[in-house]
Amino acid sequence: MLRPLLLLGISLNLTLLGADKPERPNILWITSEDNSAHWIGCYGNEQAKTPRIDALADEGHLFLHAYSNAPVCAVARSTILNGAYAVTQGTQHMRSRHPIPERFKSYVSYLRGQGYYCTNRSKTDFNFKGDDRAIWDECSGKAHYKNRAEGQPFMAVFNLTVSHESSLFPNKRGKEPRRLAASEVDVPPYLPDLPEVRKDIAAYHDKITTMDGQVGELLDELEKAGLAEDTIVFYYSDHGGVTPRGKRYIKETGVRVPMVVHVPSKWGHLTPFKRGGKVDEPVAFVDLAPTLLSLIGLEKPDAMQGRAFLGEHREAAPEDDMVFLYADRFDELYGMRRGITDGRWKYIRRFTPQLAAAPYSFYQFSMPSWVAYRKAWQDGELDGVHKAMWEAPQVEEELFDLKSDPWEVRNLAADPAHAERLVAMRSRLKGKMTEVKDTGLVPEPMWAALAGGKPITDFVRSSGFDFQGVLDLAFLASRADLGEVGALMEFASSDDPVKRYWALQGLQIAGQKAGLEAILTGLRDEHSVNRVTAAEALCRMGKEKEGRAAMLKELMSETHEYSLQYLINALMRVDAIDDIPEAWVNETLKDRKAGAYVKRFAERIKSGEL
Template identity: 35%
Template sequence: MENEKTKTPMDKVKLHPYHPDTPTFRYTHARYFDRMGVVDEQMGKVVANLEADGLLEDTFIFYFGDHGGVLPRGKGYAYESGLHVPFVVRIPENFKKLADHERGTRTDGFVSFIDFGPTVLNLAGLEIPKQMDGKPFLGKGTTAEELSGRDEAFGYADRFDEKYDFVRTLRKGKWKYVRNYQAFYPDGLQNNYRYRMLAFAEWRNLYKAGKLNAEQSQFFERRPPEQLFDLESDPHEVRDLSSDPKHKDVLAQMRVGLRQKVKRIHDLSFYPESHMAAEALGDGVAYGRRHTKEINDLVAVADLSLVPFAKAKKALAEALVSGNPWERYWACISCGVHGETAKPLVPTAKKLLTDENLMVRVRAAEFLGIIKAMDPMPTLVGVLNESESGQEVLLTFNTIAYLRDHKGYAFDLSPVKLKVKRGEYTRRTDYLSGKGKL
């Protein structure tokens, strides 16, 4: 930091409430603003070249980010800091009739990336295929009034490099609903790419040293299975309202809305990645449609984590012995979310440590490890040595990293003799062994 000064004054930076106020974080924010200035300059050159070539007033310009930014808790996370991107459209004079907007105006309507394809086709006067997702926001048939009324957006976070997660979000006006399907994983679970960054590494070190306040610590702690945020009063999503009785009706509506969405799109992440790669890679849409009922059943088992354990116990017990391995898989995850209250199901879960499905074994060991019912590592090492799937190995290492770093279990890499010889799992082995440059 000392060798590269920033143009943006570090003392003028306004930090997010979830970031600690340190020189490292101030430098990181200032450096980020500096780089945005460089990108703006480059975009200015593109515009100047179009003008010099006489093409500016014949060209629609879309200028946007591909994610919410690279600051910690940005890219790859399903908060607004990771999902909400800057987006500017320049409408050319010669085609202004295709846009019901005045230059220099702003709309509060929601636009998603899936809307870009239909919009470009619409501007070109081409038919939009019925199977294409998204809605055009410019061109024939669109109006500024209709666009300003769009107030709903769907978001998600799954695997990021070697780090697995499963988060879905629904934004409706000022309300943001977050569904953490694997709520026991903290946002700050190890990801080598991120922790190479000075700010990420310092943030975790400060947490371990007990030097963060509650808002700054959230990133490294277990999450609720569902969260509700009022983005008008809490744009940084640090005050979860899901347990506030005053908002129970909004919470219920948003929960139903998201549940309907994941069912409607046949969300394939209710299967582990190894199964998707083996069975659905050729045509995921067709696979999802063929397995609509099964996916809906898995959603129901996953959502048992949202009700008190006393009410969920009977259904979870049945799912743990289901003939469908993915119901057993999700029953274990839901038990892990319930945590200590799910102890009555420990005897049944222990039987799954020898399940014919390796991913069920992993999730059973994970649940039992979370509540300290047994050491999960021998089972997980056994899965690593037996599996012939790179995705299964990677997911198993995700569980190992979580249980070692956040539950205190010791892990010895020496008994691991993988049949899989290539894959992103090396990021985990480098980290867990302490070798390699992270």
């Protein structure tokens, strides 16, 4: 009897001696800001100096086709946090705080439920109603896994801000450039070869090298703490950027991100990929939460839409796997784009093709390259793709072969040789929008009225909303087809305000006084966004006096934040900003209840920036 008891004692002692070793892996997420994959050395940039990330890739997995589903931070974070598409949750509009259904729960809640110590240093801005910091054990500029209980597994996020687009703003960029001369840098063909563009590229290489050093410091700290063999490390950027046509664009430069994952030998059974290899299968931010849960042995909850690409519950990538991309309102400016890609072929659909492809935000115009790019266009110095970006209308469809055209400068949508692929990818996008119940089909200014303060996703999924009918109409409306004016006019009198919206959009896009009777009726619509859309259509049809008068009447009576944003967007597009009364500007600046973006508009109007 003594021998079994002795063996039991030895076993217990061994267990206690190993109590500080986690039974499940620690997870370290290192994120950088605003740098697309092409800025990193291991992704083929020979001018980059990123030795620590490159070394991590040599010992880990480099994902060749990793994507942020959205090309801007808050929208991307909401996708990551809950493992669900922002357009499903209703979190696709930049810095919005709309409510979301309780079924969407953060990966943090699942990990903490399993005893993990979860820290975030320190970006939040999760883009939905709630307390962003409350979900973490620690969330601050000092949050760190070292503060956990002894032996407690951790999941720690470190967000590196040195590569943010603002790092190229004159008041933040510091000495420049230090490593590469502006004359030496490679200028990709989607950008005009301007001195300011070259200088920003050279300066950003320095920022990337600094960021790489910070990645190294975090890895060294992990090693010094004796935790490297117990910790799975992810490095990725929060979306693309940073020079023009990067951030806020669903081109590769805006959404294709570097992603390197290092899985120590101890946890090698959790990955099917070869160490030091390159992974071809597409992955996206919507996949991160399910993957994280899979790495600690949990199955994906029903509300998560992504795919676990590592761990015990890994799902193999479908043979025809496609990443879903989306872009809607960024800061003050509205616009709706969707896309899909498998890493080789990319299809982009503009649902508001009457708008130019630049700008999608005013924030970027503190960057010298953006300012110079705009001035070169204004001065008539650009042609080809460089000029087209600033022109309206845009083509509603784009198709790119990323293998032969990685910078996406040759649109194949009108090429008969690719007609079959175009139709297939258009259908695939439409199917994906149906699958995820894309809430972007409902204009944001209508959300409060239609959803009654509840999540917009519940309204879109309700039996009272004709999702498929609205989706079909949105595709029809964005085609600029004069042959469809009759159908659009019928929808303009629909009982459904969302269908009326898309019908009026379609009539505006078609132009040439198409559907004038329906547009005049739209001026009396119950929803401001429809009245404004009708007024803008009048302006585009040569009836500027009537259209502007209707918009200014709307301005003096409307108080809803998103309706006002939409209205000022329209006033800008028809060059009617000078018509806005000074009294309205001054009152808006004094109004404590005015929305932040509406106030920004007022500030820009007052300063003459619009």
